[in-house]
Ligand SMILES: Nc1ncnc2c1ncn2[C@@H]1O[C@H](COP(=O)(O)OP(=O)(O)OP(=O)(O)O)[C@@H](O)[C@H]1O
């Protein structure tokens with residue numbers, strides 16, 4: 001006869017007497033977290049003959065154990081379930097709250113609330129109710145609408161290009177002109193994640209303990225906006241508990257650094273590597289740890305500490321030294337990684353009173369179409385190529401700068417529905433390089 005699920009530790013589970021050595025090979029691979037509690041306890045029960053070896057060998061398991069034997073959910077279950085699948089295991093013993101996440105990896109979750117239940121199940125004395133996981137998709141969130149932004153046509157155009165081509169964008173200008181407002185409207189015009197991307201993002205968010213147990217699958221590009229006082233470890237990851245940072249949480253999505261020049265320089269510099277290769281490696285005594293971090297960077301900033309630069313109706317009161325210090329915060333190397341740099345001027349009164357701008361739904365439809373066309377990107381005509389070569393010599397553009405202009409021009413062509421990249425597309429792309437106000 002099958003027993004009912006118990007919620008207290010039964011007396012019959014015995015801890016083996018004497019010393020117990022648990023070997024978590026391979027030793028050079030760093031293990032973190034309490035998710036090993038349940039597998040270690042089950043291994044000890046198998047070693048002491050209290051659960052059958054062969055049954056245990058057919059199951060993966062993950063979970064934290066309370067002192068009374070209750071199983072608690074842990075983060076990172078998707079990665080565990082994917083690992084189990086790679087090892088050919090199709091069933092995962094875990095807390096019921098982890099079930100939907102485990103199912104995302106194509107593994108059958110066996111939900112248990114207590115070590116004794118897991119042991120009884122493995123002995124064949126208890127049937128655990130199978131979970132019927134939902135589709136696990138997180139609801140799409142409501143984003144503020146681009147229609148709220150009046151005027152600022154050039155910045156809106158640059159934002160659309162950024163969305164279509166996943167370009168990094170810097171919005172500079174005087175206070176109160178709508179920079180933060182525009183930046184916060186980028187997620188609303190981005191296409192949803194592809195399935196493989198959704199799994200990658202969910203894996204990272206799960207490790208960071210950010211998923212909702214019932215709807216763990218992140219289906220929209222993440223949008224992260226850390227405060228400017230954030231430490232380097234908070235932004236790029238690491239720290240004593242080796243957590244992914246904001247840059248990794250923004251993987252396949254957007255990292256907004258609002259008030260870019262207020263961030264600490266080491267934190268900004270640490271972003272240079274992931275901006276180039278899409279991952280962060282954190283050096284540890286026990287070897288390097290790599291986190292994926294392919295994000296789109298959005299920065300906003302005033303053009304000087306007093307904020308008046310770029311505003312024709314105000315007089316900048318910053319001394320030359322103060323201005324130089326402010327600009328020194330942003331290295332040339334970091335600025336070079338912004339594909340689109342636009343100044344956001346003070347809107348004119350008539351613009352602020354005018355009709356609402358185009359809404360996010362319309363813009364997003366164009367972005368989605370352009371993304372589709374960019375799968376087979378348009379190529380430069382001979383004239384466009386010649387214009388780009390001339391620009392590299394005159395401006396001058398770095399090798400990276402040239403490649404970035406070329407990519408932005410492709411996005412412009414794709415948005416226009418053009419088969420090739422024409423000289424006018426190169427010319428527009430060049431107009432988004434660093435403006436004079438930011439030149440050092
Ligand atoms: N172009 C605009 N259209 C509509 N409202 C605007 C516009 N620009 C500014 N506003 C209004 O001003 C407020 C402040 O805008 P926002 O926070 O985006 O400014 P900002 O450029 O980021 O300024 P700061 O440099 O001080 O951070 C907005 O909440 C909005 O109400």
Ligand SMILES: [Mg+2]
Pocket residue numbers: 179180181258259300
């Ligand atoms: Mg702002």
